[in-house]
Amino acid sequence: MKKFYFMGLFALLFANTIYAQDTLSGNYDNLTIVKGKHIINSMVIVSNTLKVDSGAKIEFIDNGTLVCGGLVEMLGNNHDIEFYGKKNNEGVGLIFNNNNEKSILINNVTFRNLQMPLYFDFGWKRNLVSITNNIFTKNIGTVSLIQVLNPPFGINDSTYVQFELANNLFSENKSSIYFEDLKSDQIHFDISQNVFINNSIYGSKAYNIASNMIYTRLDQSYKKYTPILERNSFVNNNLVDILTDTIVHSANIGVYGTEKSIIFKNNYWGDNNKYKIYEGVYDQEKSYALPKLNLEPFLNLPLNNIFSHIYKVYNSKNGFEIQDTISQINRYSSFILRSNKEVDFSTSKLTYINLKNDTTLLETENAVKFNINVIDKNNVRIDLLDTKAFSKSNGYFKLSNIIDLELNYVPNVYLGYKQYLKHFYYQKRIIDSIANLKGIDEEADKKIAKNPPFKKFWEFGIGSGGSIFTGTVSSPAFFNNEVNLNHSAILSYYFSRALSTSLLFSYFDLGNTDSRSSNLDEVSRGFHFTTNVISITPSINIKLSESKLSLKKKYTTSYLSIGLDILHFNPTGSYKGKIYNLHDLGTGGQYIDKTKSPYSLYTEGLMLSYRFNINFSNKNTLSLLLAYHRTFTDYLDDVGPDLYPNADILFTNSNLNGAAAVYFSNPTSDYIVPGRLRSSPSNPTDSYLSFNIIFSRKLFK
Secondary structure (H helix, E strand, C coil), X not given: CHHHHHHHHHHHHHHHHHHHHHEEEEEEEEEEECCEEEEXXXXXXXXXXXXXXXXXXXXXXXXXXXXXXXXXXXXXXXXXXXXXXXXXXXXXXXXXXXXXXXXXXXXXXXXXXXXXXXXXCCCCECCEEEEECXXXXXXXXXXXXXXXXXXXXXXXXXXXXXXXXXXXXXXXCCCCEEECCCCCCCEEEEEECCEEECCEEEECCCCCCCCCCEEEECCCCCCCCCCEEECCEXXXXXXXXXXXXXXXXXXXXXXXXXXXXXXXXXXECCCCCHHXXXXXXXXXXXXXXXXXXXXXXXXXXXXXXXXXXXXXXXXXXXXXXXXXXXXCHHHCCEEEEEECCXXXXXXXXXXXXXXXXXXXXXXXXXXXXXXXXXXXXXXXEEEECCHHHHCCCCCEEEEECEEECCCCEECCEEECHHHHHHHHHHHHHHHHHHXXXXXXXXXXXXXXXXXXXXXXXXXXXEEEEEEEXXXXXXXXXXXXXXXXXXXXXXXXEECCCCEEEEEEEEEEEEEEEHHHCCCHHHHHHCCEEEEEEEEEEEEXXXXXXXXXXXXXXXXXXXXXXXXXEEEXXXXXXXXXXXXXXXXXXXXXXXXXXXXXXXXXXXXXXXXXXXXXXXXXXXXEEEEEEEEEEEECCCXXXXXXXXXXXXXXXXXXXXXXXXXXXXXXXXXXXXXXXXXXXCCCCCCCCCEEEEEEEXXXXXXXX
């Protein structure tokens, strides 16, 4: 009996020992984390040597943190060392501190679902940091993915840190990599052959230095070690607004500091268009006080010896690239995927994800069957088979479970995701506004759930208001300009709660005179005109807000619109009691100079407008429509960037009335310096403002 008692006691003690080994806690001089699962749920400090064996899997819970003060060796096999956070209870990650001449070697390790995977604390230093061939994916922290602070600066310290960040994959993370000083006399950085793809940097709507995949300081005072940033691939890294959870801007690298310029050549930046590349770079182009990044020559495609990734998607029907901003991605049924090297789609999964209906934020995920046709080792065509699985609009495609020929992870492909986030946010605002109107309680939730789907409808409105010319013949003092009548009619089609399209018909006058100007040079110039304008403007409208008024059944909405103006105009002026068409007089010398031709009385333009509605019922609406119009002509007022014509020649060769032509070409007979222009070429297009009060009614039922 005693024998069994001692055997049981021994088994219990052994089980407790095993449990203690699985959950790491406390302080260690030296620690080896062996193959198997381990848990860190508090701060674990290793002061001398930390070694992690191949196959070790360490889960971080709560504020679990591993602090490393000396030698670090993590040498995995095919990324089988894993540091990961527990879902919904994620731990922090690894912190490196202390100043010594040891090394940090991290190779073939996976970091996922952590708050801050790697943090090099203030005062740290080593002789070598080698972070190579690792995977950083789906880390949830929004502060830093990797943060490297400056080591201590010693006057007699001749040693430096060789810092290598190479051949790593960074995918679907939510924060930046931050270097306190990338150009330093204490650290020589080599950032090479990494893949940065599908990362979402969370921040405010304003694009800034810190809202990039990599951001850093570059100071002119440091001369010893110029950082290397070459042969990397940056694909689909974006700034995401933390409040609306929508994509704002491409975001690859941002720099600040006193350095004038630096070259980061031979990287692939997601595109071959120089201007698109620099959209995701925050440097001197955004603010003159920042360093200038010279990215040329840049790679036209990623290297084939780095992590496998799909960097372009094309419509196989016409060969056009599929941009993530495209709407109605479900209209496409065949794609060509281009990767930097051959990948394996045999185990991949394609799903179409969209909102269940117009009254909830629940998502549905439908598996989509597809055929694979290999074009070559870098291009694969995917043909979608069951259109019912993706028949609903406003969703996106997700292609997952992709591997390369060495069975390594390949980042997912998302098609239409950017537009989906916008749709998700708009629907969330609508649901929130309904909840605020009804009161957030169980009954309100039931009403929202039972709310019928949105029904598309037409709306027609008429209104009047005014228009103000702001082109060449206008005063810098805005309220000194003439206000003329504007009459409008608008036909709108609402195809969702958030989006609609409109056709605006307008008939109005524009007019002004230089005598109203607060600029004395313009007053002495003396131009004046009046013109009738007829315009047609198709536009797209996006809902900005919706709120209930205290009055029963009344609520307000607001829209932001962008449209294309199509205009007909004909500027006129008065001379000795008679009205003349200024176009026919050729006041800018159009008819006496064989190199010129008369300007067209038709033009196009762009409109940006804001509409505020008071909805008295589901059918009747009173609106204030404010719009800014920028035309593609400089002759709404007949005054373009033409040389003042010779008065004698103009008088002799006028088709209509020589005296009138001379008068309108220079109304005040001001002395003209040879070569002087009637209008500044630096502002070559005319513009105007319009405002209307519009009554609208819903058509049909």
